Amino acid sequence: MLTACGGSDTPPTPRAAPVVDASGEWQLVWQDEFTGDTLDPAWNRIEDCWGGGNDERQCYTGRAANIALENGVLVLTARQESYTGDAWPDHMKPGRDDPDAQKTQDFTSGKLTTEGNRSWTYGRFEIRARLPQGQGVWPAFWMLPEDSGEGWPVSGEIDILEAVNLGVECEECEAGGENSVLGTLHYGARPSGNEYTNRKISYPAVLDDQFHTFGVIWEEGRFTWTLDGEPYGTLTAEDWWTSASNDPNAPFDHPFHLILNLAIGGNWPENTSLRGVSTEGFPKQLEVDWVRVWQCDADPATGRGCL
Secondary structure, three states: OOOOOOOOOOOOOOOOOOOOOOOOOEEEEEEEOOOOOOOOOOOEEOOEOOOOOOOOOEEEOOOOOOEEEEOOEEEEEEEEEEEEEEOOOHHHOOOOOOOOOEEEEEEEEOEEEOOOOOOEOOEEEEEEEEOOOOOOEEEEEEEEEOOOOOOOOOOOEEEEEEOOOOOOOOOOOOOOOOOEEEEEEEEEOOOOOEEEEEEEEEOHHHHOOOOEEEEEEEEOOEEEEEEOOEEEEEEEHHHOOEOOEOOOOOOOOOOEEEEEEEEEOOHHHHOOOOOOOOOOOOOEEEEEEEEEEEEEOOEOOOOEOOO
């Protein structure tokens, strides 16, 4: 197992997060309201058929059929259709025996990132969205490090919103159908030393076909996930570690960029509920009213001081 200088494969001894008076105010530092006819240039359109390392079933394309602005709303549309494209995302092509390999998938969908254009360390990150339902459907709003030199998940992953198989009824699901929403951190050492910890809430309102607001407040040594403005889970530096550093706040102490996508299938959704992917009800759409980023002006070095 390769580690960075001074790191180890065992969790460091946690330290208490600093205490800052809640006297600051949230300052809106970036937003996309998805008005107009063109996508904000901060977003990159992703195009590959890799499967995200999770055996997902979609090819991401930059086509208007998969990524569109409609009446002030971003619409990522997953379609049931055979499509052939790059087997590897651009960042994974170097060093491959066949970097130009092609792959065919049974679905297409949309994925956007702000990598190289917008990234932040600490802040409040929110999305107002209407989530699609169905077995195998996997909408997500998440973050990856701008500098991922140590590789995944040593450099961290922040999942602000994930939900799978919404509305699906099964023996182990909530009454009325799967309605859980999750926030997750990925960290640790290179696979198979990777770990994750999440917070989960059963929230039947996400099945009402309305828009809801999903968010996370990221401070030094602490994450708090929110749903429609109410907190539902917290993780602190005692809950994570990285083989790259002995700093208890690492790897969540450097800039991360945003990612929005609608995946179909994959190891997680296909191994829960009814298993597999149902083709009923396609196309599926993740609709996003806005994405907003705030930062706390009380103590920029820690991101703390705002309620």
